Amino acid sequence: MAASYKLVWFVPASHLESTRDAVFVAGAGWIGDYSRCSWTTLGEGTFFGGEGTRPALGEAGRDETVTEYRVETVVPGEKLEAVVAALLRAHPYEEPAYDVYERVET
Numbered sequence: 001m002a003a004s005y006k007l008v009w010f011v012p013a014s015h016l017e018s019t020r021d022a023v024f025v026a027g028a029g030w031i032g033d034y035s036r037c038s039w040t041t042l043g044e045g046t047f048f049g050g051e052g053t054r055p056a057l058g059e060a061g062r063d064e065t066v067t068e069y070r071v072e073t074v075v076p077g078e079k080l081e082a083v084v085a086a087l088l089r090a091h092p093y094e095e096p097a098y099d100v101y102e103r104v105e106t
Contacts, residue, residue, distance in 0.1 A: 003077030004105070009087055009098035010045055010068045012057055020071060022090035027079035038073040045097070056092040074103065 007028060011019050023029065024036050031037045045068040049060035058064030075083045080100065088096060 004103045005075045005077065005080050006072055006101040006103055007075050007080075007083060007087070007098065008070060008072045008101070009091070009096060010070055011091060011093075011096075012066065012068055015090065015092050016040070016069050016071070019087055019090045020073075022086040023073060023075075023083050026083040026086035028075040028083045029073045030076070031074060038071055040072075041070045043068060043070055054094060056094070075100075 007023065009019065020029075020036075020038055029035055029037045044065050046063065046065050047055070047058070048063050049055045049058070051060070053060045055064065057066045084098070084100070087098060
């Protein structure tokens with residue numbers, strides 16, 4: 001069975017659709033014959049931007065709490081590199097927070 005992954009990222013509402021579109025165009029989000037599959041939840045992210053940072057939301061040099069979406073989708077192994085690159089191009093943050101988990105299928 002071919003490797004597949006779960007990609008998770010955190011993004012402000014302003015870029016929710018554009019990041020989803022980017023990863024879907026690059027090949028993520030297929031479950032069987034269904035395309036553009038994802039799961040999204042709303043929450044809060046926190047950060048402290050160090051010297052020289054330029055946060056897309058909030059200000060450098062102070063503790064910030066921002067409203068963000070957590071987005072999850074599946075990615076076939078052979079498309080993982082292209083999908084992550086598409087996400088990074090579409091994301092507004094200097095340092096986007098994202099995770100990649102290998103899926104175990106039985």
